[in-house]
Amino acid sequence: MGKKIALDGNAAIAEGVRLSRPRFVAAYPITPQTPIVERVADFIASGELKAKYVATESEHSALTAVVGAAAAGIRSFTATAGAGLALMHEIVGVASGNRFPIVMGISNRALPSPWSLQTDHSDSMAERDMGWIQLYAENCQEALDFVIFGYRLGEIVRLPVMVCIDGFFLSHSVEGVNVPDQGLVDSFLPPYERGENFLDPEYPMTLNQLTSAVMFTEIKYQHKKAMDRALEEFPKVASEFEKTFGRFYSPVEAKDTDGADIVLVTLGSTSGTAKYVARNLRQQGKKIGTLKVTSFRPFPKKQVRETLLRAKTVAVIDRSWGLGSEGPLSLEVKGALYGHPSAPAVFNFVAGLGGRDLHEGTIEKIVSRVPDLGLAGTHQDSPEWIDLQEEKNDE
Amino acid sequence: MMSEMKKNLIAHGLSTCEGCAMEIIARNTLDVLGEKTIVLTPPSCSAILTGYGWETGWKVPGFQSNLENIAAYCTGISEAMKLQGKDDVNVVAFAGDGGTVDIGLQALSAAVERGHRFIYICYDNEAYMNTGIQRSGGTPMGAWTTTTPSGKSEGKKDIVAMLRAQGIPYIATASAGHIPDLREKIRKASRVDGPSYLHVMTPCSTGWRFKAKDTVTVARLAVDTGLWPLFEAVYGKVRITYKPKELKPLKEYLDLQGRFRNITSEQVEKIEEQIRKDLERLSREEDLSK
Amino acid sequence: MSTKHKTGIVAEGIADTKTGVWRAERPVVEKNKCVGCGICVQYCPVGAIEKGKPVKIDYVYCKGCGICVTTCPKEALSMEKENG
Numbered sequence: 123m124g125k126k127i128a129l130d131g132n133a134a135i136a137e138g139v140r141l142s143r144p145r146f147v148a149a150y151p152i153t154p155q156t157p158i159v160e161r162v163a164d165f166i167a168s169g170e171l172k173a174k175y176v177a178t179e180s181e182h183s184a185l186t187a188v189v190g191a192a193a194a195g196i197r198s199f200t201a202t203a204g205a206g207l208a209l210m211h212e213i214v215g216v217a218s219g220n221r222f223p224i225v226m227g228i229s230n231r232a233l234p235s236p237w238s239l240q241t242d243h244s245d246s247m248a249e250r251d252m253g254w255i256q257l258y259a260e261n262c263q264e265a266l267d268f269v270i271f272g273y274r275l276g277e278i279v280r281l282p283v284m285v286c287i288d289g290f291f292l293s294h295s296v297e298g299v300n301v302p303d304q305g306l307v308d309s310f311l312p313p314y315e316r317g318e319n320f321l322d323p324e325y326p327m328t329l330n331q332l333t334s335a336v337m338f339t340e341i342k343y344q345h346k347k348a349m350d351r352a353l354e355e356f357p358k359v360a361s362e363f364e365k366t367f368g369r370f371y372s373p374v375e376a377k378d379t380d381g382a383d384i385v386l387v388t389l390g391s392t393s394g395t396a397k398y399v400a401r402n403l404r405q406q407g408k409k410i411g412t413l414k415v416t417s418f419r420p421f422p423k424k425q426v427r428e429t430l431l432r433a434k435t436v437a438v439i440d441r442s443w444g445l446g447s448e449g450p451l452s453l454e455v456k457g458a459l460y461g462h463p464s465a466p467a468v469f470n471f472v473a474g475l476g477g478r479d480l481h482e483g484t485i486e487k488i489v490s491r492v493p494d495l496g497l498a499g500t501h502q503d504s505p506e507w508i509d510l511q512e513e514k515n516d517e
Numbered sequence: 518m519m520s521e522m523k524k525n526l527i528a529h530g531l532s533t534c535e536g537c538a539m540e541i542i543a544r545n546t547l548d549v550l551g552e553k554t555i556v557l558t559p560p561s562c563s564a565i566l567t568g569y570g571w572e573t574g575w576k577v578p579g580f581q582s583n584l585e586n587i588a589a590y591c592t593g594i595s596e597a598m599k600l601q602g603k604d605d606v607n608v609v610a611f612a613g614d615g616g617t618v619d620i621g622l623q624a625l626s627a628a629v630e631r632g633h634r635f636i637y638i639c640y641d642n643e644a645y646m647n648t649g650i651q652r653s654g655g656t657p658m659g660a661w662t663t664t665t666p667s668g669k670s671e672g673k674k675d676i677v678a679m680l681r682a683q684g685i686p687y688i689a690t691a692s693a694g695h696i697p698d699l700r701e702k703i704r705k706a707s708r709v710d711g712p713s714y715l716h717v718m719t720p721c722s723t724g725w726r727f728k729a730k731d732t733v734t735v736a737r738l739a740v741d742t743g744l745w746p747l748f749e750a751v752y753g754k755v756r757i758t759y760k761p762k763e764l765k766p767l768k769e770y771l772d773l774q775g776r777f778r779n780i781t782s783e784q785v786e787k788i789e790e791q792i793r794k795d796l797e798r799l800s801r802e803e804d805l806s807k
Numbered sequence: 808m809s810t811k812h813k814t815g816i817v818a819e820g821i822a823d824t825k826t827g828v829w830r831a832e833r834p835v836v837e838k839n840k841c842v843g844c845g846i847c848v849q850y851c852p853v854g855a856i857e858k859g860k861p862v863k864i865d866y867v868y869c870k871g872c873g874i875c876v877t878t879c880p881k882e883a884l885s886m887e888k889e890n891g
Contacts, residue, residue, distance in 0.1 A: 187592040531824065733877055
């Protein structure tokens with residue numbers, strides 16, 4: 123079956139990589155993901171993972187080299203965080219537009235400015251419309267599992283996958299993780315097949331080139347269809363995953379949401395904290411439910427809508443800035459509920475930026491704030507930065 | 518229609534300018550390397566060979582890189598070929614001066630440092646030609662471009678010296694006016710189990726302002742004036758591959774090109790001084806290599 | 808145009824613009840001067856010259872750049888105006 127080992131999120135991702143047998147890894151160090159690629163380099167050096175490791179001179183070149191290897195017909199991997207992901211941005215669309223099923227580990231780190239080493243989701247949110255599947259892990263088990271799951275799902279629909287873990291809160295926090303046996307993973311994840319587009323002198327073709335307005339939309343539409351298909355394939359892959367490993371995943375995870383007074387919608391490690399707080403408050407008689415979003419892209423609109431229609435109010439917690447508008451998760455939730463006559467009120471809270479701990483106190487504060495907002499009406503002009511420390515702000 | 522270029526691996530009907538020296542280099546490159554070749558081009562003049570929409574000019578596998586990372590794509594593709602036991606597949610980057618000495622410098626220098634097996638051919642037409650003749654680090658002193666309308670004041674970046682300093686296994690200068698020399702160097706480059714680099718003088722009638730028919734004449738004058746010495750360095754050992762019987766005056770080369778119409782006499786002197794220094798040093802390096 | 812390839816832009820068709828129509832003048836071979844050395848073949852940018860004694864020029868693609876004329880060691884090629 124497997125062994126239960128104490129691993130932090132970075133190590134868990136690295137184990138997921140080892141088990142998924144990519145043959146090419148290219149990476150560049152950046153806090154807080156560096157231990158992922160260091161551990162993978164160790165696996166390769168010891169022979170546990172038979173692959174070529176290239177330490178590129180930047181993240182831009184790392185993703186580029188990985189795309190090159192994928193184009194040449196090989197399963198490949200990279201990892202990054204924060205500004206490193208931002209530097210890769212130009213290639214993010216190349217990877218997805220050419221439909222190479224790469225998996226990339228991301229230890230979420232706030233983008234500058236100001237500079238931070240610590241977590242928020244501004245890095246992966248900046249990539250949200252680039253056509254990658256984006257999975258957010260709640261804990262270290264998911265960190266490991268989503269790498270394997272990501273390769274399987276990605277290779278079916280031919281899309282690359284970002285596996286996101288909160289920097290430091292998950293990447294550097296140790297939990298007990300079940301590490302499956304290689305044989306079990308091999309039975310779930312078949313050897314890589316190169317798809318329809320590849321570089322091989324036996325079958326010459328030219329890839330990734332210039333197009334005109336006559337064809338761009340249609341090619342991008344194929345990409346859109348693949349994203350839609352990823353949502354359809356997710357439960358099938360999840361079912362196979364459960365049969366093999368005994369753990370079940372879904373694009374969203376709803377707990378005690380039916381008839382709830384407030385449902386907390388969260389991404390990443392906050393989900394664990396939210397569930398903990400909700401459980402305690404229910405013991406005090408408060409009807410609090412949680413909706414954890416695992417697949418942020420493609421966004422599971424239908425499931426989100428069906429779940430939240432059964433709740434009275436919704437509090438969406440965004441761990442990213444949403445400047446000029448509101449938090450991206452809140453926009454998605456509102457979009458999913460739009461137009462439904464009995465849609466609940468949705469309130470957006472921004473918290474946990476730049477590594478600020480999104481702890482029980484913050485969530486309890488959100489829960490107590492919601493009724494006040496509800497009394498003021500169902501409309502909120504701007505998200506509430508709930509963990510802002512008033513005294514430190516001169517305004 | 519078959520040409521002497523027996524393998525004929527590039528389509529005939531491409532929208533390059535008439536008399537395009539880059540195309541001469543490309544055809545000879547593929548003729549030497551053959552079918553087991555993967556070609557990469559950045560957005561640049563060579564991208565015209567890579568084609569448009571559902572059509573391509575390459576009869577071998579091709580890939581469009583970004584402008585700054587062609588050497589990083591070569592890294593991934595080359596290693597993937599190796600991993601699949603396809604060691605005999607040539608991976609060729611066919612990039613201009615802009616994508617090599619400016620924006621492409623980091624990726625190239627790093628890929629050379631890491632020692633991957635690929636052939637990098639820089640067709641140096643001394644400006645960003647495909648976007649309409651803008652100045653690059655490869656533009657020579659005194660040359661007109663749209664972004665140096667009164668002539669470039671700085672000298673030309675010496676990428677060959679930079680890569681030699683990194684200890685690249687094989688590096689050579691070449692010219693679109695000396696095709697047999699170029700072909701031999703491509704052949705040698707293809708046998709290196711590591712990175713190799715060719716820097717090729719590529720006169721551009723459109724950007725340098727001369728008649729297309731004079732393309733080869735200009736390329737040969739660059740060599741015959743000593744401005745573009747033809748040499749190779751094999752693991753650092755220098756060999757000059759073509760020695761002009763006597764050096765022609767630089768003026769003959771400059772006068773043919775409209776882009777040098779406003780070059781000052783001081784600039785010409787500076788270039789001539791640089792030619793003297795470089796030729797002397799090259800000659801000494803060749804002696805030391807014997 | 809087809810979206811036969813459902814995974815990004817993939818080109819398998821070979822470009823075939825009849826660039827011969829661009830010409831203002833065309834190269835002409837003087838048969839008795841050509842020694843079949845093949846030098847012009849290597850210098851033709853569009854690869855429109857076929858080796859032989861004399862060489863044969865593919866006017867479907869020849870753009871009339873005139874480089875072949877300048878590289879011929881025997882002055883066997885010259886440029887003539889295109890008719891019409």
